[in-house]
Amino acid sequence: MAGMAAALGIGYFAQDLAARDAQQPVTQRPQIAATAPFDQSGKPSGVQSVSASTSIEQPRDWSWLSRWFGDNDGASRQAGFSERDLDPTTYAHLAATRLPEGVVQAMQREPTEQVVTVKRGDTLMKLLVDAGIERGEAHQAIEGLSSVYDPRQLRPGQDITLTFLPPASLKLPLEIEVERKSALLGLALQPSVEREVQVRRDGNGGFAAEQIEFPLQTVTVLRGGRINSSLYETAIEAGIPIAALWEMVRAFSFDVDFQRDIQPGDRFDIMFEELRNEAGDVVNTGAVHYASMTLSGKTMPIFRFEPRPGEFDFFDPRGESVRKALLRTPIDGARLSSGYGMRKHPILGYGKMHRGIDFAAPTGTPIMAAGSGTVAKAEWFGAYGRYVQIRHNSEFATAYAHMSRIAPGIRAGARVQQGQVIGYVGTTGRSTGPHLHYEVLKGGGQVNPMSVKFPTGEKLEGKDFARFQKERQGMERQIAELRREMQVASRPGSSSRSAKAACREEQPDIC
Ligand SMILES: [Zn+2]
Structure with a gap:
């Protein structure tokens, strides 16, 4: 296939004999040049510009070298070099060796990225070794990372991005070795939406760590909608995240039969926190503070409250917990079609x-x-x-x-x-x-499950109830405010009206 032949280059590795003759340890500062003449038949057709003085600081760091190896198109031909240019009689101090094809192929590769996901029971060491990284190298990377991140905090589902050097390396002078394993260039992960940690190979054979923080802003929003075919679809249309919807559905599942109690015109509202990054994008959902369902004209508001530190629940305005002995909807209510479509x-x-x-x-x-x-x-x-x-x-x-x-x-x-x-x-x-x-x-x-009466859940009393009432009133004021904002935002022409009013105040003779 022509396409495949084009992708395969022919490479030359040139070593500065002067450096070798000077008895310098070439692995420390070799003077080398690489060429890449290409031809479908394997005949050298040209050499992309070479420099006899280009140095490679790290024997392993030959990724720049791959730049001299391109595909078999105009770029290398235009360079106007020929194999003769590396002839020892032309450049007496250079010795050129043709590279094995596999090495050329490996060199043509750019550093690659691989994303691995943490599974239950994984350690960072196990993940890196499973990804083909040598233990010693993995250990170095983990050690570097530990200055900004404790690897024991890894949780299942966490993604880790690994960057590799292609699996080959040059050993100087003139020994080319294809390694079985890839070399790790760096790794990065985002332990939370607010933070990214990474390590990258430094110049001294180790790994340097870096931490990037993304400041987040918590914004409380009120969203809701009229229930159409399903709660799920209504929530998506209203821009309500599934996590917030699920919290509301779970809280109402003690009282509401999500299949039969929902009628045309019923609606729900949720007040919850959104975590936004600096660009204003929502990156996470915070707590649900309030939810309400209006079913057949009857509104049932519930409020988040912590009777004991760290133990929150939802309570109705009388201070009764939504929790009952049995769920009325023992299934994910958001996935049910509204009852009114299913009656038949x-x-x-x-x-x-x-x-x-x-x-x-x-x-x-x-x-x-x-x-x-x-x-x-x-x-x-x-x-x-x-x-x-x-x-x-x-x-x-x-x-x-x-x-x-x-x-x-x-x-x-x-x-x-x-x-x-x-x-x-x-x-x-x-x-x-x-x-x-x-x-x-x-x-x-x-x-009949409908006819079974169960005792209600916890009822707040005394000081707890007083504290709940105070918090509830605060939430109600916030809800009223957010509702006003929503109405202003959705009123057609409201922005132009307010702009006109502002203009009248500042420049009364123009407006
Ligand atoms: Zn049945």
């Missing part, structure tokens, strides 16, 4: 013949334990397909049917926490499509 689904709803509640959701949607308890059953169960039953106390149990998969570790006798994923939506057993069939059992028989 024949398998939905609770009736005499159908003693459970169905949540239609895509196969694979995580199913959560509605409450904490002990797994009583986790197996194939006739028409129920893959089935899990959880006993919460001597009276109540919940059951989940038609799963595609039961989560690992969920077997009879296992303890589960409320909200823990116990399996995934499917359509196993007698089922007409992917959905979760959910039952609440009382004394062994099914009851």
Whole structure:
């Protein structure tokens, strides 16, 4: 193939004989030149400009050399050199050696980058060695990095960018060695959105560390929308990050049936923090302070509060925690289609013949334990397909049917926490499509989950309630302010009006 032939160059390595004759240790300061004549047939056709005095400080640092090796196009021909130019009779002090093809190929490579992702149980040393770096070199890099970053802080999912020199090196004089392993040039990682740390090879054979900090600004925003086909889509349209949406959905899952309670015209609002970098780009989501859902005209606001340091929860205006013994939506509510579009689904709803509640959701949607308890059953169960039953106390149990998969570790006798994923939506057993069939059992028989009354969660009292009231009022003032700003921003022509008003104040005779 012509294309492949073009990519392969022919290289010459020239050594300054004067330097060798002077008994200088050439590995320290060799005087060398490299040439790159190319021809499809292998016949030298030209030499890109060479310099007999170009020096290489580090025997390994020959990356500049690759610049003299190009592809077989005009650039090298235009140089107007020929092989004769390296003839010892022309340049008496130069000796030229033709390089093996593999070396030329290796030299043509630019430094490469590779991104590796930290997995559970990985150490930085293991990651670097797995990436083909020699232990000694990896150790040096880690040592260099440790002045700005503790490698034990590595977390699964963290990306690390490794920069390599191509896997070949020159040993001077005139010994060319292709190494099996690549040489590490540097590594960089971003332990947080605010900080990047890196090491780069320094001139002394070690690694120098550097830390770059990105100052972030926390901005509290209020966003919301009218719920269309699904909460998820509405949130995306309103610019609400999934992390904030998920926090709201989880908090309301104790009270709201996300499949059936949502009607046309219903809406939600979330007040949360955005972390922005200097360019104003949102790089992370902070805490959700407030959320509210308006369902069938009834607004349910909830506020973040820490009754005890580090232990936050959401509370309604009366100071009652949203937390209840059982979730009303034991599935990721954001993934459910709004109930009003799904009403006609024949398998939905609770009736005499159908003693459970169905949540239609895509196969694979995580199913959560509605409450904490002990797994009583986790197996194939006739028409129920893959089935899990959880006993919460001597009276109540919940059951989940038609799963595609039961989560690992969920077997009879296992303890589960409320909200823990116990399996995934499917359509196993007698089922007409992917959905979760959910039952609440009382004394062994099914009851209508809607009719079950559970005691409410924690209620704030005394000093805690007073502190909550004060914080809530502060949040309400902030919400009112953000709402006014949103209205001003969305009012058409508002900016031109205010510009006109400003003009009138400053230059009344022009405006
Ligand atoms: Zn069902």
